[in-house]
Amino acid sequence: MGRLGALLLLLGALGALADICNIPEVDSSLVQSLGQRLLPWMDQLSLEHLNPSIYVGLRLSSVEASTKEAFYLHSLNSDLRHRITLAIRTAQEKVLKAQTPEGYFGNVYSTPLALQLLMTSPMPGAELGTACLNARAALLASLQDGAFQNALMISQLLPVLNHKSYVDLISPDCLAPRVTLEPATVTPSLMQVPEFIHVMLKVPSVWPPYRHSISVPAGSSLEEVLMKAQELGGFMYGTQASLSGPYLTSVMGKEVGEREFWQLIRAPDTPLQQGIADYRPKDGETIELRLVTW
Numbered sequence: 001m002g003r004l005g006a007l008l009l010l011l012g013a014l015g016a017l018a019d020i021c022n023i024p025e026v027d028s029s030l031v032q033s034l035g036q037r038l039l040p041w042m043d044q045l046s047l048e049h050l051n052p053s054i055y056v057g058l059r060l061s062s063v064e065a066s067t068k069e070a071f072y073l074h075s076l077n078s079d080l081r082h083r084i085t086l087a088i089r090t091a092q093e094k095v096l097k098a099q100t101p102e103g104y105f106g107n108v109y110s111t112p113l114a115l116q117l118l119m120t121s122p123m124p125g126a127e128l129g130t131a132c133l134n135a136r137a138a139l140l141a142s143l144q145d146g147a148f149q150n151a152l153m154i155s156q157l158l159p160v161l162n163h164k165s166y167v168d169l170i171s172p173d174c175l176a177p178r179v180t181l182e183p184a185t186v187t188p189s190l191m192q193v194p195e196f197i198h199v200m201l202k203v204p205s206v207w208p209p210y211r212h213s214i215s216v217p218a219g220s221s222l223e224e225v226l227m228k229a230q231e232l233g234g235f236m237y238g239t240q241a242s243l244s245g246p247y248l249t250s251v252m253g254k255e256v257g258e259r260e261f262w263q264l265i266r267a268p269d270t271p272l273q274q275g276i277a278d279y280r281p282k283d284g285e286t287i288e289l290r291l292v293t294w
Contacts, residue, residue, distance in 0.1 A: 028062070035063035042068045045075045052076055088121050096131055103138030107273050108147055111135050112156040116165035136160075149278045152243050197283035199225050200267075201235070205291035206252040210235060222264065222287060223276040245277040251289050263292040 041054055042065055055072050058065055065072075095114045098106045105114035115135055118128060139157065148154050159165055197218050203210035214229050223246060229235040238250035248262040249255060256262060264272040264279065267286035272279050281287055 031061060032063055035061060035065070039065060039068070042072050045072075047079055050076055050079050088117075091117060092121055092128075096127065099131055099135070103134035103136075105135055108139070108142045109150075109153050109273060111139055112153070112160050115139075115160045116156075116167075119160070119163075120165045120167045147274075150245055150275070152245075197281070199281045199283075200286040201225060201229055202267075202286060202288040203235075203251055204288065206254055210252060218283070219280060221277055222272075222279045222281055225281060225287070226276060239276070245275045248276060248289070251291075254291065256291070260291060260293050263290045264288075265290050 035058060038054055038058060041049070041051075044050075055069065055076060058069060095105050095117060098114075100106075105111045115132060118132055139160070142148070143157070148157060159168070195218060196215050197220070199214050199216065201210070201212055201214050212229060212232070212235065214225050214232070216225050216228050220228075223239075226235075226237050230237060236250075236252055237248065238255075239246035240249045241247075248264075251262055264276065265288040266272055266281075267288060272287075
């Protein structure tokens with residue numbers, strides 16, 4: 001069966017289902033009595049009793065509550081403006097408090113989404129403008145240093161660099177000119193780099209502690225270091241796929257428990273901000289896999 005035949009069969013099946021799920025007309029007096037039960041609830045306009053379902057249910061029925069409907073909708077809108085504004089203001093304050101001395105909101109990879117929030121949220125004062133300028137400068141510096149290699153992180157940064165946020169999807173400018181992407185050309189580096197690098201891999205959170213020097217080709221990711229260590233024997237690990245890349249779930253048979261995670265540490269004590277698939281160790285580095293409780 002071709003694709004067209006399959007599509008026609010599917011549409012026919014949906015049509016048959018529509019005939020089966022045809023609800024007969026209900027006695028109008030029954031509908032009216034149900035609507036009458038909602039009327040007392042429309043007089044309860046305190047915040048804890050306001051419910052959009054009451055208004056929507058009446059609007060989608062054959063009965064009406066006359067002027068009460070308009071007044072109830074006005075109350076809902078007033079309460080919803082209030083709640084959204086409060087939620088946005090609270091989120092803004094938390095984001096601004098999380099700004100680091102370097103300018104990031106949390107870290108380099110959480111900053112693009114934080115900026116999207118701040119860009120679309122009205123908040124008077126010079127503090128917001130200064131915070132955003134510092135974050136933008138920090139992002140550009142990280143971008144030039146090659147920090148953004150993960151596809152998900154790049155997708156969150158692109159709108160910010162184009163002065164847009166996810167809110168712009170509500171009414172997109174479909175006629176705005178866009179540049180057609182072409183594959184990037186890779187220029188061979190003139191710098192002399194070693195053909196192989198040596199990375200010291202440590203796991204002190206297990207017994208006996210693991211410590212071994214792993215030799216991998218230059219430019220390998222940390223994930224490739226772990227794979228090589230597992231090939232050599234005496235080391236084992238497990239991962240789980242996520243939108244941000246593989247997430248380390250077990251090391252040496254030790255699974256993460258509740259409120260635990262395997263933290264990636266560059267010696268002596270610098271937590272890595274990239275995941276195992278994105279971070280590329282340098283020759284002579286020591287990487288520690290540390291089980292942390294939060």
